[in-house]
Amino acid sequence: MEAREVLEKVKAGEWSVEEAEGYFRRAPFEDLGYAKLDTHRKLRSGFAEVVFCSGKADSHLIQIFERLYREEGEVMGTRASEAQYEKIKAVCPEAVYDPISRIVKAEKPGKERTGRIAVCTAGTADIPVAEEAAQTAEYFGCRVDRIYDVGVSGLHRLLSRLEEIQKANCVVAVAGMEGALASVIGGLVDKPVIAVPTSVGYGANMHGLSALLTMINSCANGIAVVNIDNGYGAGYMAAQINRLAGSRPEE
Numbered sequence: 001m002e003a004r005e006v007l008e009k010v011k012a013g014e015w016s017v018e019e020a021e022g023y024f025r026r027a028p029f030e031d032l033g034y035a036k037l038d039t040h041r042k043l044r045s046g047f048a049e050v051v052f053c054s055g056k057a058d059s060h061l062i063q064i065f066e067r068l069y070r071e072e073g074e075v076m077g078t079r080a081s082e083a084q085y086e087k088i089k090a091v092c093p094e095a096v097y098d099p100i101s102r103i104v105k106a107e108k109p110g111k112e113r114t115g116r117i118a119v120c121t122a123g124t125a126d127i128p129v130a131e132e133a134a135q136t137a138e139y140f141g142c143r144v145d146r147i148y149d150v151g152v153s154g155l156h157r158l159l160s161r162l163e164e165i166q167k168a169n170c171v172v173a174v175a176g177m178e179g180a181l182a183s184v185i186g187g188l189v190d191k192p193v194i195a196v197p198t199s200v201g202y203g204a205n206m207h208g209l210s211a212l213l214t215m216i217n218s219c220a221n222g223i224a225v226v227n228i229d230n231g232y233g234a235g236y237m238a239a240q241i242n243r244l245a246g247s248r249p250e251e
Helices: 003-011 017-025 041-045 058-072 082-091 124-139 152-159 162-166 181-186 203-216 231-244
Strands: 075-078 096-098 103-106 114-121 142-147 170-175 193-197 223-225
Touching (some): 003 017, 058 082, 075 124, 082 103, 103 124, 114 162, 114 181, 114 231, 124 170, 124 193, 124 231, 142 231, 152 162, 152 181, 170 181, 170 231, 181 193, 181 223, 193 203, 203 223
Parallel strands (some): 114 142, 114 170, 170 193, 193 223
Antiparallel strands (some): 096 103
């Protein structure tokens, strides 16, 4: 819960001053023994904690998901399997699952999405990582334009969507193989570009390492690079940039 929500509850007479004081005096995390949930993260950073599902014991994941949902009224998990989703759904029926991005989430109804982020991919094989970025940004309240399969092997495809891309507050460029898409976009827009190398490619791609090195060594300006296949990190950073541009009128 955000500080403003607490204050609004006091103003509306739903909470007493003592209840609000007790809320703010609580420890900044909830200790579950095996995990410490960062319940004050939204107060500090504006975005609540997200659950990385892969590798977690089922009992731990279910309890973490349920506690965060109860605390925030919504929760998102990344890198979840369908089997994990079925277990989560048993305790959180509102949860939905996307097998492409592997995101499981339960959101507040009627969430407003503002600003504009463009998420672009070089090919269709990059879409799972791009969807992780796009859905992360949407979960954090951003409007997202998906512009897929516009890689440099057919530059006319990218140029046909350039006007739309240039309207975004920031661009997420997702590419495997040689990872050239970020450099091309970086030379065509006046907004930050977040480059996401993917592990898509043949042997010399080295599971995304060649794309990562290409993006890091880009001669285009305004490009930041996240880790290989890190769609979540790109979506989060894009949401922060979009929030900073919040006063900019939508076009």
